[in-house]
Amino acid sequence: xxxxxxxxxxxxxxxxxxxxxVDRPRAWLLTVxxxxxxxxxxxxxxxxxxxxxxxxxxxxxxxxxxxxxAERPADVVHLGGGALTLPxxxxxxxxxxxxxxxxxxxxxxxxxxxxxxxxxxxxxELRDEDARTWLENARPHQAxxxxxxxxxxxxxxxxxxxxxxxxxxxRVLRPGGVYxxxxxxxxxxxxxxxxxxxxxxxxGHLALIAEPAVLRGRRFGNAVLVASxxxxxxxxxxxxxxxxxxPARVEHGPALARLRARARPVHDADAVPSPEPPDxxxxxx
Numbered sequence: 458x459x460x461x462x463x464x465x466x467x468x469x470x471x472x473x474x475x476x477x478x479v480d481r482p483r484a485w486l487l488t489v490x491x492x493x494x495x496x497x498x499x500x501x502x503x504x505x506x507x508x509x510x511x512x513x514x515x516x517x518x519x520x521x522x523x524x525x526x527a528e529r530p531a532d533v534v535h536l537g538g539g540a541l542t543l544p545x546x547x548x549x550x551x552x553x554x555x556x557x558x559x560x561x562x563x564x565x566x567x568x569x570x571x572x573x574x575x576x577x578x579x580x581x582e583l584r585d586e587d588a589r590t591w592l593e594n595a596r597p598h599q600a601x602x603x604x605x606x607x608x609x610x611x612x613x614x615x616x617x618x619x620x621x622x623x624x625x626x627x628r629v630l631r632p633g634g635v636y637x638x639x640x641x642x643x644x645x646x647x648x649x650x651x652x653x654x655x656x657x658x659x660x661g662h663l664a665l666i667a668e669p670a671v672l673r674g675r676r677f678g679n680a681v682l683v684a685s686x687x688x689x690x691x692x693x694x695x696x697x698x699x700x701x702x703x704p705a706r707v708e709h710g711p712a713l714a715r716l717r718a719r720a721r722p723v724h725d726a727d728a729v730p731s732p733e734p735p736d737x738x739x740x741x742x
Contacts, residue, residue, distance in 0.1 A: 495540030537607035644674025650720030660684035
């Protein structure tokens with residue numbers, strides 16, 4: 458059997474590398490400028506290596522399983538593509554789902570299509586466009602879930618952190634739809650607090666999923682923010698994330714109010730990217 462070899466290619470956002478996993482025959486890790494972006498197993502789309510990706514998958518499964526019209530094919534929009542890990546997961550778990558992936562890096566999409574092609578009839582449409590630009594022009598009420606996982610290197614771009622951005626994201630969702638964002642921060646959580654305040658301007662219900670060590674301020678790490686105009690299925694989310702191989706907590710209500718503290722909503726005029734992780738401190742888990 459041929460042994461896969463690493464692939465390196467210049468893309469719009471830097472230098473992308475696809476490195477095979479020696480422990481899984483057709484699994485690959487994608488990095489851009491050495492920052493881990495995605496992990497894909499072409500033989501098993503249900504294998505989600507990164508902890509934060511599993512947490513987003515728990516949100517998708519919980520929300521779509523509990524939807525009043527769960528028998529209807531799901532409509533999911535992904536802002537940020539990477540190696541298309543979550544779109545592949547949804548396509549395998551929910552045949553017939555309609556998915557749109559918005560990825561600004563055209564060369565990265567070409568690399569992934571060349572080396573890690575999507576399965577036939579996946580129902581996944583790829584668009585090489587800036588996430589905010591796409592939202593500005595998107596038709597309203599087209600998605601059940603909108604997943605935002607957009608990083609420039611290891612930082613969320615400033616134009617995807619404001620109230621104006623959140624309003625456009627909410628406009629794309631159907632009534633009761635759910636917005637899910639992958640963020641990263643560390644104590645004292647200035648960025649995370651500002652994002653809670655920003656999303657609270659637009660959505661009536663918020664929850665946050667993160668590893669206890671991150672929430673206690675012990676390390677820099679990922680936090681998955683969940684927002685909707687309808688009540689969120691917090692008990693089921695808590696059950697699923699607590700049962701994970703790397704358990705996480707679901708914070709909501711007063712706990713989120715404490716995390717937000719005195720943070721103010723962010724608008725386009727004063728938006729900044731998420732914080733740069735300390736050297737060697739960033740975890741994709």
